[in-house]
Every structure is written in C-alpha cells, then in structure tokens.
Amino acid sequence: MGIFRTNEQGLKRVTLIPGDGIGPEVTAAARRLIDAAGVKLAWEERLAGAKVFKAGNPTGVPEETIESLRQTRVALKGPLETPVGYGEKSANVTLRKLFETYGNVRPVREVPGVKTPFSGRGVDLVVVRENVEDLYAGIEHLQTPGVAQCLKLMSKKGCEKVVRLAFEVAVSEGRSSVHCATKANIMKFTEGLMKRTFEEVAREYPGIKAHHLLVDNAAHQLVRAPEQFEVIVTSNMNGDILSDLTSGLIGGLGFAPGANLGADIAIFEAVHGTAPTIAGKDLANPTAEVLSAVMLLRHLDEHDAATRIENAVLATYEQGLFTCDVKPEGALGTKAFTDAIIQNLGKTPTAAKPARVVKPLRLPTVSTDRDFVKVKSRRLAGFDVFVESATDPESLGRAMDELCLSTPFKLKMISNRGTQVYPLTGTPTDCVDHWRCRFITRAETYQLKSEELWDLLSRIQKHFAWMHIEKLQEFDGATGWTRAQGEGETPGA
Numbered sequence: 001m002g003i004f005r006t007n008e009q010g011l012k013r014v015t016l017i018p019g020d021g022i023g024p025e026v027t028a029a030a031r032r033l034i035d036a037a038g039v040k041l042a043w044e045e046r047l048a049g050a051k052v053f054k055a056g057n058p059t060g061v062p063e064e065t066i067e068s069l070r071q072t073r074v075a076l077k078g079p080l081e082t083p084v085g086y087g088e089k090s091a092n093v094t095l096r097k098l099f100e101t102y103g104n105v106r107p108v109r110e111v112p113g114v115k116t117p118f119s120g121r122g123v124d125l126v127v128v129r130e131n132v133e134d135l136y137a138g139i140e141h142l143q144t145p146g147v148a149q150c151l152k153l154m155s156k157k158g159c160e161k162v163v164r165l166a167f168e169v170a171v172s173e174g175r176s177s178v179h180c181a182t183k184a185n186i187m188k189f190t191e192g193l194m195k196r197t198f199e200e201v202a203r204e205y206p207g208i209k210a211h212h213l214l215v216d217n218a219a220h221q222l223v224r225a226p227e228q229f230e231v232i233v234t235s236n237m238n239g240d241i242l243s244d245l246t247s248g249l250i251g252g253l254g255f256a257p258g259a260n261l262g263a264d265i266a267i268f269e270a271v272h273g274t275a276p277t278i279a280g281k282d283l284a285n286p287t288a289e290v291l292s293a294v295m296l297l298r299h300l301d302e303h304d305a306a307t308r309i310e311n312a313v314l315a316t317y318e319q320g321l322f323t324c325d326v327k328p329e330g331a332l333g334t335k336a337f338t339d340a341i342i343q344n345l346g347k348t349p350t351a352a353k354p355a356r357v358v359k360p361l362r363l364p365t366v367s368t369d370r371d372f373v374k375v376k377s378r379r380l381a382g383f384d385v386f387v388e389s390a391t392d393p394e395s396l397g398r399a400m401d402e403l404c405l406s407t408p409f410k411l412k413m414i415s416n417r418g419t420q421v422y423p424l425t426g427t428p429t430d431c432v433d434h435w436r437c438r439f440i441t442r443a444e445t446y447q448l449k450s451e452e453l454w455d456l457l458s459r460i461q462k463h464f465a466w467m468h469i470e471k472l473q474e475f476d477g478a479t480g481w482t483r484a485q486g487e488g489e490t491p492g493a
Helices: 023-036 049-053 064-071 090-097 154-170 188-200 215-224 238-247 286-299 303-318 333-344 391-405 450-461
Strands: 011-016 041-045 073-078 103-109 124-130 140-143 148-152 179-180 209-214 229-235 257-259 266-271 378-388 409-416 418-420 436-441 463-474
Touching: 011 023, 011 064, 023 303, 041 049, 041 064, 041 286, 049 436, 064 073, 073 215, 073 229, 090 266, 103 154, 124 257, 124 450, 140 378, 140 463, 148 257, 154 179, 154 188, 154 229, 179 188, 179 215, 188 209, 188 215, 209 215, 215 229, 229 238, 229 378, 229 450, 257 286, 266 286, 286 303, 303 333, 378 450, 391 409, 391 418, 391 436
Parallel strands: 011 041, 011 073, 073 266, 124 229, 179 209, 179 229
Antiparallel strands: 103 124, 103 257, 140 148, 257 266, 378 436, 378 463, 409 418, 409 436
C-alpha cells in the first residue's frame, strides 16, 4: 500500500493535473471510470505545463501545485507540453525531481484486438527506469562556441533505490526474473555503477533470476524475442528509450500507463504526448491514462476497483471496440469509448490477462545518508583541466610540459573528444578547440595539496583559457577516473 492522505470526510486526497492538449479529455475519462467503479476521491485540480510557462513561470509548475502534492502525496497527471530547444525545463521532469520520484514503472501487456507484429507473442513485461539522475539532471554547458557538454551523474544511492524497486515489482507481481540493461562496457563508472549495484542487490532475492545485458543488446532482444523479459531495470536515458520501444510492441504509447514512485510521493500518468492536433476533437485514446488510474487505485489500496476497471478495458477491446489510433474505420470517440468501458464494469475478459498482483508493492527503504558510500582512504593524484585553444596538439603538449616543470606534476596526456592526441599517436584525429590536459603526480604515492593544484592552474591560465577541472582521486586505493581512448598506463605508452 502506498502513502496517501484523507480529508475530514475520510476521502482519499488526490492531486489532479489535467495537463495540455488531450490531457483534460483523457484525465476526465479516467476520473469518470473511477467514479463509476464506486471509488470516491477528494480531487484537487491543479495546473502545470503550457499555461504556466506562458504565464511566465520557467519551471512550468506553480507553487499551488507543489503545495497540493506536498499535502496529498499522490497525483494523477495528464500529458504536459514540453518546450523544445530553449530555456525552460520539462515540467514533467521538474515534478519528478522536486518530489524525488526516483522510479518510473512502465508495464506493457498485449492488448486484445490491437494488431502488431508481436500479437500472440505474450508480451508482458515492466520497465523500471531510474527517474531523476543520469543525463536528465540536465546539467549542460557550452564550453567553447562549438563544443557542448552534458554531465552524466549517477549515484550509488540512486542506483540502489531503483534496482531494489525493480526486484520489489517482480515480487509484487510474482515474476521470476529481472534483467538489468546498461552500457557498462563504455561508461564504466556511471553505467558500471548500475551494473555492480544490480549484482549486489540481486543476492538478496535468491528466488528471482538476475541477468545483466548491454542496453543495445536489450533493444535487439526486445524486437527479436520480447517474451523472454519480465522486468527490465535501467538508467534514466536508457529507460526513456527502452520503455517507448516496449510500448511500440503492444501498439504504441496510447496503451502505456506509467507511475513515478518515490519514498513519499507517487505521480501516475500516461506517457504519451499532448497530441495538440486532435485536442478537443473527442478523438483521443484514453486507455493509457485509464490504466495509469488503475495503478493509482492499487497504490491507494483500492484493489477491487482497480481490477474491475482493468478487466473492463480488456473486455471492451475484446468486443472489437477501439479509438481511431487503432484504425479509423468504426472507431469510437473518447467519450463513447469511455462509456463502453463503463458498461463493461463487472465483466471479465475471456482471453486477455490483466496485471497479476500477488502482494502489494513494497517500496524499498534505503539509507538517507548523504555520504551513502563510505571510504577509508582517499588520495588526490592529479587533475584534468579542460582548455580552449585553436592550436595543434603537439604545440599545446609542449607548452603544457613546460608549464608543469618544477611542480609535483607531469603531463600524462592530452585528449580531444575522448581520444589521446598527445603524446602523438601517429593516427589522424579531426580535433576541435576543446582539449583535456591530464596532469598526474610525478611520485605515485604523493598526496597532492590543493594549493599545488591551484598553483599549476594559475600558470596555465596565463596562456590558455580554461573552462573547468576534474580532480583525479583514488578511493581506498582504486582509481576514480577512466583513461582516454589510446591512453596507456604511462605517459607516451
């Protein structure tokens, strides 16, 4: 059972964010079905998205909405319009991050009567996506006029929370396996952290088979044999892509519900867009939002009503009723399709399988310590400084060699877009004006002092424009940095 609150009349409070485009239509359909199923909720309607952006709020989420969520702890949300290519953040991401809804749960199950190349294959899986970290931290900078940077931040705590959630989803639904999809072969510290955490946590669930695979192979396998998967846990960007892919297996985003779960707050939403071209025309498919409301009801411990609505949705599709996104001929409008589902409340589908819930989902508890990972020792072994220069790599390398004379540092290498270009490798690299210069201590065990780092940096800045530095640190004797492509263990190797 999830966390929720009641009002003075004992009704469970839910923040309702209708959203943009078709959002008000599909959330209205979900609300009608909840009412028809006999569940009385205390709805608190609030704004987010396009209207808020246009009113001058760059977050897309006003304080009134934030305060409602603080009080209710639960929301049903329609799709929100997201600005593309300019300053405002996504209101969807803002809501997830403000309330630390760290886990995005996206179930996909075959829908009767919706024909896809995978019909009859028994597609029935859940993607559990880390929801607040990774590239979606949105920390970007133009480092030179022609080179942009986005920081990929992943924490041990964040990985552990979402991995534990994935295993708890498997336990709740009586599933036998969990796959972890990463790109740990390339990003050994960030994606590798997810892989290592998954392998550690898996030992606590001996009754569930645990498999790791690379995310590109996961995409390959999902369109080759999707029936092999039950639960897939992955990082934020990977999960965004894979969850949309899995929705495509069953007919598209119009059939894909979603939940954003945190320790204190849960936000349920259809994951499709706002579809502005059909907004207000009674053409939208409410299925994804209705099934998101089903997940909401289970969170509110309204399991009977949730099952009745889900069964009614499947029974409606089994009757050959559908909206225009399935096919235009014979399609029902949003309201008529919702009416048909209401008429089917109490019916059970003949072949389609609703979600199987063996026990209520137990949200994991993880330490709230900020220093989540404790170490016994650390050593500052050097630093990378990123500089802007239109010079060639050999000239830059010689200049940096001279600048670190009579210091505790030696120049280890210079890379350009991740590839070592100095010491010269003899291979062609089409360089840009963005260079990473790596300095390490001349003595392997020497403990650098911060003032020594700043002394060398002050020498560098007299000749080159620099944009940032990264300290090279060892934790408990293990190096905390990766090598560039072509970089050897020793300078010039």
